[in-house]
Amino acid sequence: MGEFDQDTAVTPAGPFEYAATVTDRWNALGGRPNGGYLLGIALRALGTDMPLPDPISVTSYFLRPATVGPATIRTELTRAGRRIATGEATVAQNGTDIARVIASYADLEKLTGRTVLFNEPPALPAPEDCVDRADIGAPPPGVTIADRVQARFAEPPGWMVGKPAGLPRSEFWMRLADGAVADPVALAALVDTAPPATTDLGVMGSTTLELTVHLRGRPAPGWLACRVSTRHITGGLADEDFEIWDSTGRLVAQSRQLALLP
Amino acid sequence: MGEFDQDTAVTPAGPFEYAATVTDRWNALGGRPNGGYLLGIALRALGTDMPLPDPISVTSYFLRPATVGPATIRTELTRAGRRIATGEATVAQNGTDIARVIASYADLEKLTGRTVLFNEPPALPAPEDCVDRADIGAPPPGVTIADRVQARFAEPPGWMVGKPAGLPRSEFWMRLADGAVADPVALAALVDTAPPATTDLGVMGSTTLELTVHLRGRPAPGWLACRVSTRHITGGLADEDFEIWDSTGRLVAQSRQLALLP
Secondary structure, three states: OOHHHHHOOEEEEEOOEEEEEEOOOOEOHHHOEOHHHHHHHHHHHHHHHOOOOEEEEEEEEEOOOOOOEEEEEEEEEEEEOOOOEEEEEEEEEOOEEEEEEEEEEEOHHHOOOOOEEOOOOOOOOOHHHOEEHHHHOOOOOOOHHHHOEEEEEOOOOHHHHOOOOOOOEEEEEEEEOOOOOOOHHHHHHHOOOOOOHHHHHOOOOOEEEEEEEEEOOOOOOOOEEEEEEOOEEEOOEEEEEEEEEOOOOOEEEEEEEEEEOO | OOHHHHHOOEEEEEOOEEEEEEOHHHEOHHHOEOHHHHHHHHHHHHHHHOOOOEEEEEEEEEOOOOOOEEEEEEEEEEEEOOOOEEEEEEEEEOOEEEEEEEEEEEOHHHOOOOOEEOOOOOOOOOHHHOEEHHHHOOOOOOOHHHHOEEEEEOOOOHHHHOOOOOOOEEEEEEEEOOOOOOOHHHHHHHOOOOOOHHHHHOOOOOEEEEEEEEEOOOOOOOOEEEEEEOOEEEOOEEEEEEEEEOOOOOEEEEEEEEEEOO
């Protein structure tokens, strides 16, 4: 079992209730558990109660910062359709709600309608010809997620080499560091695991208010080609769009989040 | 009081419960009430219980098609922070849930952090130099929303003049037809009121599964400059991105939805 599956595992604690442990192995800046990781835990619980296998649209509103330690997840099956089912999960720690998740599920293999793309996967050199984030420099202290998720760049963003260039967009390879193949639940987490695109504006960190991920396919094994960008910052509110394409050039996940800059 | 405010009005029906009437004046293709209009009703109810004035992020999962007639809205104040509050609303008709909404609220006037844009408002000729949708042709029978929302094009999309060009993107002016200034709640509806961008692929209509709107400002009076595009269709699932810029060139709303094509 891979690290992600292990660290997002849930155990039944009653009808529509689950227990989980938020580990210290997916911490972002400030030693805070990553929001995508928390979403992964919520989806593991919710998936147990859903009559269809794959999340296809997932939304999380982050209410309070998560902490390392025990968590409980309450789930609700909101609507069970034949092709699409929708449910809700609430993650709580110490009796307080910290995230509210809604998600729709389907069977991705049975979505056989038309496919038309007006976009291309990132044009990146082979992963072996790219530079690994770990070889550029050590992550800030406590950012343990850097040990769980591997990233490789053709050209690292300016801030990563000490020269923020004011360009909040980047393309790179990513994978779970233990080599596990990401399933749609892991993809929903991965879209939130890279440092914010706004870091290149000289802004350290951000607080995700809302994150929606659309899952389009179960990825083939191998590195995932990613594209991230922030296009609109107003009054300290920043969007961040993220795409993940699998090693065969297929779009497998797409997300947008709204984050509050410090 | 404008048509939108009138047709989204709610009356208290108990603690955290409201009654509303889904009118037949905002019907889309197939005579179905528009999803954005339904979201407007949900937000009118939710806004009543929120301690802050403006929705800044709004997500709706559409569970079943709405019908013209009475509706009830149950609300929940999920988290009341000093700067940001989050709540939830469930719209039901005939005892069955038809939409589940989560939204975060703030005071848009008090969000004074940095503003940086990597995008431009649509470059459109003045509205008086554009062609009005109503002058291009009559909407399909029963599409009453065309009487509530006015649109003007420098160049109408191909499908609108009988020549679908396979280009699911467009820029145009839009406003509430009665001239009312759209508030953030109306903006959250307006992003869903144009015909789907995929119509230009020869596809009539689509079913919105999930819609998230980020509200960035209270618009100035006047026409709203809009940009819509679909970039990824896989297995019959299509995204649609929508931007609304006000008459002073300020981004006021941005949305993405996931829709199932017929």
